[in-house]
Amino acid sequence: MSLTYEERRHTILIQLATQGKVQVQVLADLFQVSTETIRRDLDRLEKEGELRKVYGGAVRVRSGMTEAPFQKRAQLQLNEKQAIGVAAASLIEDGETVMLDNGTTTLEIMRQLRHRSQVTVITNSVPILTCALEEFAGKIIFAGGEVTPVIQASTGPIAHELLSQFKVNKAFISAGGVSLTDGITDYVLEEALISRKMMERAEEAILVADHTKFGRSTFAQIAPINQISMVITDSGCPTEWVEALHQMEIEMVHSV
Template identity: 75%
Template sequence: MSLTYEERKHTILAQLELAGKVQVHFLAERFGVTTETIRRDLDRLEKEGRLRKVYGGAVRIRSESHEPTFMKRAQMHLPGKQAIGRLAASLIQDGETVILDNGTTTLEIMRALKDRTQVTVITNSVPILNCALEQFEGKVIFAGGEVNAGYQAAVGGTAHDLLGQFKVNKAFISAGGISLSEGITDYHLEEALISRKMMERAEESILVADHSKFGITTFAQIAPLGHISMVLTDSGCSAEWKDTFARLDIELLTGS
């Protein structure tokens, strides 16, 4: 007995949630239907605003084609980011040194660490540095160099060289997008390369991302999903992604 459109729709959207894209021929084989049937399904879903058709298949619709400004992003999904920040801070032990990359979720980690006197934070983020100088009672090291005003962070060779001098306990990495096929990605190559370097210098790499980042692929890859040991997210994380992380043997924790 063949699946109905509604049943196929659920599977198509679940695949988009994980991979960010679907292919007509793959879906036709999976469902045992013609490619024409799948194309009609994709036509209907595009009209419903659920996806965007491309050659050979479809991709998930992104709410932003370009990364919003840091200030705008700081207000998006803020309760979820604050919950993730508190959860991340609870995983940092006294005496540890951690790296925070440049992101609005990692900024919330810094805010949650304000009273921790026995923690050292290394960052290339100007907003995180400013927050630490105002509130943090521990030690902060700025991985400086050329500061990009658009990113509000230090990037380039000097920052890479300085990061290479450290070995830290944990790196907390943010993302522009997370997909099963492309892994952890960012909107900007320079920031992706810095985050990748931070992961190389850490004993453990932890991804921090609210649910809106899942199923999204942005411009530059930071790392495959298999390069992280843990994901911290909010309560909006879907069942499909929870199952995926379990299959990949990546620990998933949800902030509250």
């Protein structure tokens, strides 16, 4: 029995949400319909604003490959990021050392740690460092290096060398996008490499990402998804992603 357009549409959108792209021939084989039927489906979905057609298939509509300034991003999904920050901070035990990469969600973790005098935080983020200097009761270590106003974080060989000197309990990693095919990605290569280094130097790597990051791919890969042990997100995370991470045996924590 052939599927209706609405049924095909549902499956196509799920694939876009998890993989970021679909292919005409693969969909035609899956639904057992002609490639012309799939192309018409993609035409309709493009008019609905759900995707953008490319050669051989379609990709998810992106918000662009250029990241907004840090201060502007800090206001986006703020409630979700604050809740994720609370959930992440609750996993940090007294006596632990953690790494926080440069992100607006990891900044919310730092804010939740302000009274934790028995915690050590290592970061390359200037906003996180500034926050810690204002109110953090624990120890802060800044992984110094080249700092640019646009990135607001240290990057480059000096930062990598300093991070290599440490072995920590947990690394909390933010992301520009999370895709089953492209993994955990960021907009800036230099920042992606720092996040990757933090994951290498931690006993446990934890991804902190609000629901808007799932199904999105940005410029530079941080790591494949299977290299993290836990994802902390908000209740808006798509159901298909909850199922996908469960199948990959990656623990998932939903913030409240």
